[in-house]
Amino acid sequence: MPAHTGRLILTEQDPFRLPDEAALRTALDAVGLIAGPLPDGEAGYATGPRFLELVVFAGCAVRLELSPRGDGGPFCHVRLLGPYTLPRFLGGRNTRPPRCPSCRAPLKGWAGAALGWDRSAEQPLACPACGARASAFRWDWKEGAGFGRLLLSIEEVFPGEAVPTPALLDLLTRTSGRPWRYFYAQDP
Numbered sequence: 731m732p733a734h735t736g737r738l739i740l741t742e743q744d745p746f747r748l749p750d751e752a753a754l755r756t757a758l759d760a761v762g763l764i765a766g767p768l769p770d771g772e773a774g775y776a777t778g779p780r781f782l783e784l785v786v787f788a789g790c791a792v793r794l795e796l797s798p799r800g801d802g803g804p805f806c807h808v809r810l811l812g813p814y815t816l817p818r819f820l821g822g823r824n825t826r827p828p829r830c831p832s833c834r835a836p837l838k839g840w841a842g843a844a845l846g847w848d849r850s851a852e853q854p855l856a857c858p859a860c861g862a863r864a865s866a867f868r869w870d871w872k873e874g875a876g877f878g879r880l881l882l883s884i885e886e887v888f889p890g891e892a893v894p895t896p897a898l899l900d901l902l903t904r905t906s907g908r909p910w911r912y913f914y915a916q917d918p
């Protein structure tokens with residue numbers, strides 16, 4: 731089986747917040763982003779009737795499969811990841827070194843064992859350039875990684891291939907009462 735292409739992930743900007751899962755599911759169903767659960771007991775939801783109005787795919791070359799294929803190949807679907815007790819780090823092959831919140835210097839080697847980072851959002855990471863220490867979630871991961879306790883994952887999406895519309899981000903924000911963001915994560 732080929733490697734997973736990646737995920738477009740949406741989550742609250744504050745990684746410690748836990749949105750109400752049932753309210754979120756109801757809102758996403760009502761707006762037409764998701765339809766029913768996937769067949770054959772697979773985790774996740776089929777895309778709903780307004781999916782392509784709420785998530786914009788770039789490029790005319792994209793061949794989008796919206797239903798499960800007979801051969802088990804990738805098709806677009808939606809998952810809710812979590813809820814997790816603590817914010818979970820999601821990143822992977824596409825993640826670039828995060829930038830220091832004080833001086834913007836990149837933290838090279840962030841993925842290596844040398845840093846001793848256990849992937850918790852709160853663990854302080856020290857900046858090699860200015861010496862500032864800030865919790866991992868305060869570093870600027872851009873759209874290459876993120877943290878959250880309940881995350882909306884749209885799969886399979888190559889990083890940058892699709893973006894949520896302002897209407898979708900607004901819906902999520904209104905449903906949970908706090909602002910949302912998005913990023914991309916490919917498997918490591």
Ligand SMILES: [Zn+2]
Pocket residue numbers: 830831832833834835857858859860861862
């Ligand atoms: Zn710094």
